[in-house]
Amino acid sequence: xxxxxxxxxxxxxxxxxxxxxxxxxxxxxxxxxxxxxxxxxxxxxxxxxxxxxxxxxxxxxxxxxxxxxxxxxxxxxxxxxxxxxxxxxxxxxxxxxxxxxxxxxxxxxxxxxxxxxxxxxxxxxxxxxxxxxxxxxxxxxxxxxxxxxxxxxxxxxxxxxxxxxxxxxxxxxxxxxxxxxxxxxxxxxxxxxxxxxxxxxxxxxxxxxxxxxxxxxxxxxxxxxxxxxxxxxxxxxxxxxxxxxxxxxxxxxxxxxxxxxxxxxxxxxxxxxxxxxxxxxxxxxxxxxxxxxxxxxxxxxxxxxxxxxxxxxxxxxxxxxxxxxxxxxxxxxxxxxxxxxxxxxxxxxxxxxxxxxxxxxxxxxxxxxxxxxxxxxxxxxxxxxxxxxxxxxxxxxxxxxxxxxxxxxxxxxxxxxxxxxxxxxxxxxxxxxxxxxxxxxxxxxxxxxxxxxxxxxxxxxxxxxxxxxxxxxxxxxxxxxxxxxxxxxxxxxxxxxxxxxxxxxxxxxxxxxxxxxxxxxxxxxxxxxxxxxxxxxxxxxxxxxxxxxxxxxxxxxxxxxxxxxxxxxxxxxxxxxxxxxxxxxxxxxxxxxxxxxxxxxxxxxxxxxxxxxxxxxxxxxxxxxxxxxxxxxxxxxxxxxxxxxxxxxxxxxxxxxxxxxxxxxxxxxxxxxxxxxxxxxxxxxxxxxxxxxxxxxxxxxxxxxxxxxxxxxxxxxxxxxxxxxxxxxxxxxxxxxxxxxxxxxxxxxxxxxxxx
Amino acid sequence: xxxxxxxxxxxxxxxxxxxxxxxxxxxxxxxxxxxxxxxxxxxxxxxxxxxxxxxxxxxxxxxxxxxxxxxxxxxxxxxxxxxxxxxxxxxxxxxxxxxxxxxxxxxxxxxxxxxxxxxxx
Numbered sequence: 001x002x003x004x005x006x007x008x009x010x011x012x013x014x015x016x017x018x019x020x021x022x023x024x025x026x027x028x029x030x031x032x033x034x035x036x037x038x039x040x041x042x043x044x045x046x047x048x049x050x051x052x053x054x055x056x057x058x059x060x061x062x063x064x065x066x067x068x069x070x071x072x073x074x075x076x077x078x079x080x081x082x083x084x085x086x087x088x089x090x091x092x093x094x095x096x097x098x099x100x101x102x103x104x105x106x107x108x109x110x111x112x113x114x115x116x117x118x119x120x121x122x123x124x125x126x127x128x129x130x131x132x133x134x135x136x137x138x139x140x141x142x143x144x145x146x147x148x149x150x151x152x153x154x155x156x157x158x159x160x161x162x163x164x165x166x167x168x169x170x171x172x173x174x175x176x177x178x179x180x181x182x183x184x185x186x187x188x189x190x191x192x193x194x195x196x197x198x199x200x201x202x203x204x205x206x207x208x209x210x211x212x213x214x215x216x217x218x219x220x221x222x223x224x225x226x227x228x229x230x231x232x233x234x235x236x237x238x239x240x241x242x243x244x245x246x247x248x249x250x251x252x253x254x255x256x257x258x259x260x261x262x263x264x265x266x267x268x269x270x271x272x273x274x275x276x277x278x279x280x281x282x283x284x285x286x287x288x289x290x291x292x293x294x295x296x297x298x299x300x301x302x303x304x305x306x307x308x309x310x311x312x313x314x315x316x317x318x319x320x321x322x323x324x325x326x327x328x329x330x331x332x333x334x335x336x337x338x339x340x341x342x343x344x345x346x347x348x349x350x351x352x353x354x355x356x357x358x359x360x361x362x363x364x365x366x367x368x369x370x371x372x373x374x375x376x377x378x379x380x381x382x383x384x385x386x387x388x389x390x391x392x393x394x395x396x397x398x399x400x401x402x403x404x405x406x407x408x409x410x411x412x413x414x415x416x417x418x419x420x421x422x423x424x425x426x427x428x429x430x431x432x433x434x435x436x437x438x439x440x441x442x443x444x445x446x447x448x449x450x451x452x453x454x455x456x457x458x459x460x461x462x463x464x465x466x467x468x469x470x471x472x473x474x475x476x477x478x479x480x481x482x483x484x485x486x487x488x489x490x491x492x493x494x495x496x497x498x499x500x501x502x503x504x505x506x507x508x509x510x511x512x513x514x515x516x517x518x519x520x521x522x523x524x525x526x527x528x529x530x531x532x533x534x535x536x537x538x539x540x541x542x543x544x545x546x547x548x549x550x551x552x553x554x555x556x557x558x559x560x561x562x563x564x565x566x567x568x569x570x571x572x573x574x575x576x577x578x579x580x581x582x583x584x585x586x587x588x589x590x591x592x593x594x595x596x597x598x599x600x601x602x603x604x605x606x607x608x609x610x611x612x613x614x615x616x617x618x619x620x621x622x623x624x625x626x627x628x629x630x631x632x633x634x635x636x637x638x639x640x641x642x643x644x645x646x647x648x649x650x651x652x653x654x655x656x657x658x659x660x661x662x663x664x665x666x667x668x669x670x671x672x673x674x675x676x677x678x679x680x681x682x683x684x685x686x687x688x689x690x691x692x693x694x695x696x697x698x699x700x701x702x703x704x705x706x707x708x709x710x711x712x713x714x715x716x717x718x719x720x721x722x723x724x725x726x727x728x729x730x731x732x733x734x735x736x737x738x739x740x741x742x743x744x745x746x747x748x749x750x751x752x753x754x755x756x
Numbered sequence: 757x758x759x760x761x762x763x764x765x766x767x768x769x770x771x772x773x774x775x776x777x778x779x780x781x782x783x784x785x786x787x788x789x790x791x792x793x794x795x796x797x798x799x800x801x802x803x804x805x806x807x808x809x810x811x812x813x814x815x816x817x818x819x820x821x822x823x824x825x826x827x828x829x830x831x832x833x834x835x836x837x838x839x840x841x842x843x844x845x846x847x848x849x850x851x852x853x854x855x856x857x858x859x860x861x862x863x864x865x866x867x868x869x870x871x872x873x874x875x876x877x
């Protein structure tokens with residue numbers, strides 16, 4: 001239901017692939033609407049995405065394209081939930097007495113998700129015919145093993161519901177000679193009330209007729225026959241070393257089989273021994289048996305997870321991959337909506353790089369007119385710049401925040417934001433449409449953190465009219481550039497990650513936006529090399545270059561972060577799971593990886609402030625006559641940025657500080673500071689050596705935003721503002737204000753090739 | 757796991773301290789005195805547990821009009837909107853929710869002389 005009286009931004013949803021295109025390349029729009037049969041489509045270049053009438057307002061330019069016009073729509077469903085599918089094989093169809101087993105770490109036994117409670121762990125089961133075998137948890141969270149062939153169904157169930165987040169050995173076996181089915185559960189830590197061990201036998205058949213053409217599945221079972229069925233009965237939790245053996249095994253033998261990292265592949269009874277520690281950056285699951293029953297993962301479950309055998313001797317999976325043979329499946333994983341494309345546009349060769357979006361309108365005369373956007377980016381071809389200035393689209397950060405439910409789910413949200421939560425219609429939709437998949441700020445339905453985010457799904461907060469944070473705030477900078485007639489190219493984080501410093505090097509000056517928080521190692525290396533090579537970098541944001549992430553080595557528009565034990569984290573990863581499955585690199589903050597943001601841009605994240613933003617005051621460094629070009633036309637005795645659209649000042653939301661001990665350069669000029677942020681200035685957790693009162697901004701001079709300038713080798717330079725709110729002060733007072741003037745002074749000088 | 761406890765804010769509520777309500781009415785965005793900060797933290801952290809939801813606003817027109825609504829604590833439960841409760845200022849919306857939360861904590865509404873006090877900014 002739309003919000004009464006508001007523009008309906010969710011009746012039509014979609015995503016664009018590729019997310020970033022060069023002129024001459026094709027972008028595809030994948031659309032869906034459950035209720036609207038056709039819409040009016042138009043492609044826009046986005047100058048300002050923020051509809052706030054106190055700011056520039058929504059500013060879109062429509063160049064006219066062949067796809068502008070009526071587009072028919074259809075509903076394309078979303079099926080969240082990760083699983084593995086192993087193609088059917090003769091060895092599976094010929095199965096007689098057998099055992100299926102694995103180590104299990106369930107995270108939501110007996111808990112509902114989308115109307116389903118029972119969860120399948122390992123199966124070759126066709127739900128349509130209710131035939132096959134299935135090992136899993138019943139609606140009470142109790143382990144069960146079921147075999148059925150249409151003439152009968154036989155089930156063994158453990159009496160004990162499993163505990164959340166406790167490892168068990170789980171096995172199910174069918175013994176046709178004994179006419180018995182058996183479920184085996186063995187708690188790996190049976191102490192102090194945790195024991196859920198049981199072995200229960202129940203009557204079974206002497207013979208069975210298995211379903212034909214049915215895949216084997218992990219973390220769910222097939223809804224129907226065929227090679228690519230929908231998988232239902234999904235599972236929340238980890239699965240480690242799943243095994244299939246062509247004989248009924250007693251518990252000790254099953255335990256030995258599952259514990260063995262490499263069971264004897266020459267054993268003719270070994271049907272499958274999956275090693276989930278192989279191919280961490282792939283969607284493949286590898287079988288080490290002679291049958292090669294390899295499988296494929298759907299919807300990107302979390303890999304490189306600690307297994308039942310993780311002993312704490314390492315925190316990085318690359319050092320001991322055999323201890324990371326678990327995959328954590330989630331019933332709400334969503335990496336690829338899989339929608340068919342509805343529109344295709346070849347971007348004209350003469351288009352200017354920029355933020356672009358497909359606008360879809362319908363019911364324009366109604367009380368809740370539909371206006372929905374699908375964002376994409378047009379870059380200049382790599383190495384062929386069309387301007388001397390580039391603006392970096394922080395696509396890693398946009399993906400990290402994609403469909404953030406932080407304000408919906410997290411207890412602290414209203415206290416942190418210092419006021420009533422005001423949800424947009426997009427947020428209202430997300431509350432009851434979690435199938436879109438959430439952001440890396442959120443937790444899955446089972447409480448574990450989202451580690452991976454992709455663009456192959458609708459993203460509500462990366463588009464015009466969406467939440468202002470990040471994408472919307474950054475378009476205030478674009479609008480400001482356009483107002484002053486500056487020509488700029490767009491480059492994206494992902495392009496920098498893929499192609500390195502060559503993406504940045506052609507530009508005299510590069511601007512990073514309001515919040516470039518998520519950075520891969522190739523990105524950081526590229527910015528560093530750009531600066532050292534004479535590049536000039538304007539960082540118009542706060543909390544930049546903070547988290548270490550990776551883009552997937554092959555899959556487009558997919559990023560991963562692990563939130564370790566330090567940093568401003570909205571969830572905390574499990575012990576030992578600090579390293580990225582995509583690359584094997586440690587994740588967490590760049591500070592804990594030896595490259596704090598202060599080293600790159602002079603300042604680094606130190607505090608949040610949502611009560612009110614503040615102005616900066618000028619420091620002596622700004623009065624150096626050698627910097628007259630920087631302060632020209634500015635009264636250094638007046639506050640800088642005593643206005644702004646985010647909290648009424650230019651310094652606020654998230655702020656950065658000079659910190660020599662973390663790498664702020666000795667040659668840095670500390671131009672200005674906003675160090676009176678009041679009691680609402682709350683320091684980041686890594687700023688505390690111990691616990692004491694007096695840490696808030698009203699008592700703590702280290703809670704502040706600093707504005708700095710420094711030169712780098714080869715004629716390069718850096719100007720940093722250390723505040724998210726800064727970008728949304730640029731356009732105030734009809735673009736004529738001291739924040740705007742300062743930024744123009746810097747930009748003009750940075751584009752001037754003469755030495756600084 | 758790192759989790760937040762919705763019942764963790766336990767600063768004792770004192771219904772006799774109506775001066776805190778007046779202070780909030782005069783300066784809804786602060787800065788606030790120490791006691792009002794603590795009262796607001798208690799209200800904002802806990803949400804509105806007796807309703808199984810949190811009072812929120814839904815944006816009807818960006819930065820111009822907001823609608824009162826309830827955000828259920830449970831995921832997937834739809835937001836409940838109150839189309840007749842429209843605000844054209846965030847300060848008025850904050851005051852309305854403050855009064856509702858005060859009444860829930862105290863068991864009685866704020867005295868009329870305070871509930872009807874003139875707004876600050």
